[in-house]
């Protein structure tokens with residue numbers, strides 16, 4: 039089994055790869071590295087099969103496999119403090135410049151696949167339309183990302199609205 043990087047290693051910059059989207063209820067990244075025991079109970083619990091394991095043995099959301107329903111089966115399955123229902127899910131979608139619609143190709147696929155109605159379009163000149171993603175409506179489920187034909191949806195972390203416990 040891969041060893042978990044320590045908090046000290048994280049602080050020394052030895053764990054500086056792009057942040058992965060951890061399952062709902064995850065502690066902040068440093069604390070998550072410390073708390074997760076790599077048991078993979080969350081992986082097995084996810085009914086959507088969207089929790090993968092990264093190169094360090096830590097679980098992450100793999101939106102190429104499906105979208106999150108926020109059923110919290112993963113959070114409930116965690117016997118440690120790595121996942122807790124007290125923490126907000128802080129990931130939100132963001133549209134990248136490779137979006138077809140931004141480049142004059144008609145596409146509204148992401149809008150059609152967003153149950154939260156978080157995506158709208160602003161018409162631009164030259165037949166282009168700018169997708170506009172409302173962070174307050176988006177819940178970070180990944181449905182749009184899964185549906186986008188060119189992988190133009192990325193995810194970023196927002197600041198917590200309430201104080202996180204970790």
Ligand code: SF4
Pocket residue numbers: 061062083084085086087088089099105106107108109110111112113
């Ligand atoms: S909340 Fe449910 S669907 Fe989402 S990652 Fe956890 S188990 Fe899977």
Ligand code: SF4
Pocket residue numbers: 133134136137138139140145146147148149169185186187188189190191
């Ligand atoms: S689905 Fe992808 S390519 Fe199509 S409008 Fe949305 S972000 Fe752009």
Ligand code: SF4
Pocket residue numbers: 130131151152153154155156157171175176177178179180181182183
């Ligand atoms: S992540 Fe989910 S809620 Fe947010 S825009 Fe995409 S489909 Fe809608």
